[in-house]
């Protein structure tokens with residue numbers, strides 16, 4: 001019920017701080033894991049940190065470039081095979097000052113990086129999951145979507161946008177289990193310390209990998225807070 005042997009997962013943002021924990025957990029349950037990154041060095045570092053696992057397939061790709069998501073889908077189909085699970089952990093925290101001081105060019109940049117990437121991934125990859133049994137699509141969503149912090153408006157706006165994508169996709173895609181991982185601050189390699197109640201990237205990853213298994217086959221359309229073990 002909790003084995004992912006023979007399954008293929010794509011972790012967008014898998015070379016990032018949270019994504020690393022997600023990739024590690026999917027590999028531990030036996031999945032092959034595809035990770036796109038804009039930089040080959042990030043993929044090499046990830047491979048080294050994970051101990052050079054056989055099941056890891058890095059692909060240099062910029063999801064946000066013109067045709068980037070389609071190129072990613074084509075490279076996965078050619079080099080790895082059909083996907084069974086996707087975890088979208090792209091985007092980054094933004095806290096650069098009050099909303100009224102945000103330059104419109106910065107607004108566009110951050111929306112592209114944190115929200116449009118999610119749209120492009122969902123648009124390109126969700127259709128390929130429709131015919132796969134128990135397929136799963138997960139979006140990582142910061143809880144700043146509904147708990148704003150001063151100076152972090154664009155993090156709130158983009159997280160709320162991803163929450164909207166989750167809600168919309170959940171009613172449009174009956175055969176794909178689409179869920180959101182709703183996260184507060186996470187302890188990661190970038191921020192290795194925090195209060196004991198914070199989740200670690202590995203704990204987020206363990207939950208995400210479990211959510212892709214048969215054991216979670218009934219869970220769909222949910223915004224989920226992974227439990228602290």
Ligand SMILES: NC(=O)c1ccc[n+]([C@@H]2O[C@H](COP(=O)([O-])OP(=O)(O)OC[C@H]3O[C@@H](n4cnc5c(N)ncnc54)[C@H](OP(=O)(O)O)[C@@H]3O)[C@@H](O)[C@H]2O)c1
Nearest residue numbers: 013015016017018037038042062063064090091142185186
């Ligand atoms: N860290 C936290 O405590 C926390 C808490 C709640 C929610 N979140 C949310 O979780 C998500 C991930 O956070 P994080 O801390 O793991 O961020 P991160 O370390 O900056 O990782 C983000 C990853 O996204 C990838 N990425 C971004 N744009 C891409 C593109 N156009 N094409 C391909 N890959 C792209 C980056 O890959 P490359 O740079 O290698 O291309 C990077 O590895 C964000 O949305 C964040 O808001 C984080």
